[in-house]
Every structure is written in C-alpha cells, then in structure tokens.
Amino acid sequence: xxxxxxxxxxxxxxxxxxxxxxxxxxxxxxxxxxxxxxxxxxxxxxxxxxxxxxxxxxxxxxxxxxxxxxxxxxxxxxxxxxxxxxxxxxxxxxxxxxxxxxxxxxxxxxxxxxxxxxxxxxxxxxxxxxxxxxxxxxxxxxxxxxxxxxxxxxxxxxxxxxxxxxxxxxx
Numbered sequence: 001x002x003x004x005x006x007x008x009x010x011x012x013x014x015x016x017x018x019x020x021x022x023x024x025x026x027x028x029x030x031x032x033x034x035x036x037x038x039x040x041x042x043x044x045x046x047x048x049x050x051x052x053x054x055x056x057x058x059x060x061x062x063x064x065x066x067x068x069x070x071x072x073x074x075x076x077x078x079x080x081x082x083x084x085x086x087x088x089x090x091x092x093x094x095x096x097x098x099x100x101x102x103x104x105x106x107x108x109x110x111x112x113x114x115x116x117x118x119x120x121x122x123x124x125x126x127x128x129x130x131x132x133x134x135x136x137x138x139x140x141x142x143x144x145x146x147x148x149x150x151x152x153x154x155x156x157x158x159x160x161x162x163x164x165x166x167x168x169x170x171x
Contacts, residue, residue, distance in 0.1 A: 023111075026061065028162045029068055037111045038064050041120065044110050048097045049090070049121065052139050053128055053148060067127050069155040074130040082125040090121045 027034040042060040054063055074080045091114075098106045107113060112120070134151065137143040 024166065025164050027065055027164060029065060030072075030159050030161075032068055032072075034061070034064050034068065041110045041112065042067075044106075045094075045120070045124075049094050049124065051124065051128060052144070053131055054124070065156075065161060066152045067123065069152060069159060070127040070130055071123055073155055074126050079133065080126045080129045082122060082129065086125060087118055087122050090125060091118050094121065 024036040025033050026036055026039060039060045042064045046054055046056060046060065046063070058066070094117075095103065107117065110117075131148050131151070132139060135144055135147045137147050
C-alpha cells in the first residue's frame with residue numbers, strides 16, 4: 001500500500017522540481033497570506049489604478065497589508081460593497097491605461113485574468129468606501145491621509161502580523 005503513496009510523492013516532487021517558479025509567502029496576517037505576487041500586483045496597480053488612499057509614500061508590501069486589514073474590518077457590510085457598474089468602470093479605466101495590444105501580456109505578467117482582476121478592484125473599492133465612511137475629514141485634505149494612517153495603525157496593533165523572510169538560496 002505504501003508503493004502508490006511513494007509513487008505519488010515522487011510524482012509530486014518531480015512536478016515541483018520542474019515548476020519554473022513558486023509564489024513566495026511574504027507576510028501572514030491573522031492566518032491570511034500575502035504572497036510576493038500580491039506585492040508585485042500592488043506595485044503595478046499603484047501606477048494604473050490611482051486612488052486617494054493608495055499613496056506612493058508607503059511601500060507596496062505595507063499597502064497590501066493595510067488593504068487586507070481594512071478589507072477585514074469592512075467585513076461583508078452591504079454599505080461598503082460597490083455595485084457591478086462601479087467595478088466595471090474602474091476596470092475599464094485601468095484597462096485604458098494599458099495599451100490594447102499589451103493587455104493580455106500584462107494580465108499574464110501580473111498573474112491575473114480579467115475576473116480575478118475585477119475581484120482585486122472590488123476589494124480596493126470596498127476599502128476606499130470603508131475609509132470614506134469611517135473617517136471624519138474630507139478625502140481631498142491632507143488630514144484624511146493622516147486619519148486613514150491612524151486607523152490602519154490601530155488595526156495593525158490589534159493584529160498578528162508575521163513577516164516571512166526569504167529562504168536563503170544555496171549557491
């Protein structure tokens with residue numbers, strides 16, 4: 001009976017050894033995982049999906065962690081949920097920022113298809129709506145960014161965040 005398991009183990013090992021790349025876990029937040037591809041996508045989206053909340057002042061990894069914490073705080077409360085028209089508008093705005101002949105290549109590069117990219121944009125919209133409803137200053141003011149940062153810092157303090165160091169490569 002152990003022969004099939006051993007064969008399966010070998011087949012799994014062979015498949016893993018032949019894979020070109022793996023997505024590395026970089027942070028674990030209260031049991032949720034942030035991968036290197038999440039951070040790479042955030043870097044791309046900062047340029048292509050401008051938002052008053054996603055500032056270039058914060059490193060991409062911090063923005064991904066903040067987004068995950070804020071999305072968790074928003075929960076499934078209906079008032080934060082964007083309708084499909086808003087998600088579609090945001091998607092089309094992003095799509096126009098990538099040359100049409102490079103769209104599919106860009107999606108492959110960031111490890112997304114159109115459906116998963118819409119889910120990412122939906123998550124960003126939920127976070128933005130959460131922030132607008134849970135802050136007291138105007139979105140256009142500098143104070144709003146400070147208030148958002150303070151809210152995120154409270155969420156960070158209440159969460160267990162573990163950075164996963166890269167595994168050293170053997171030469």
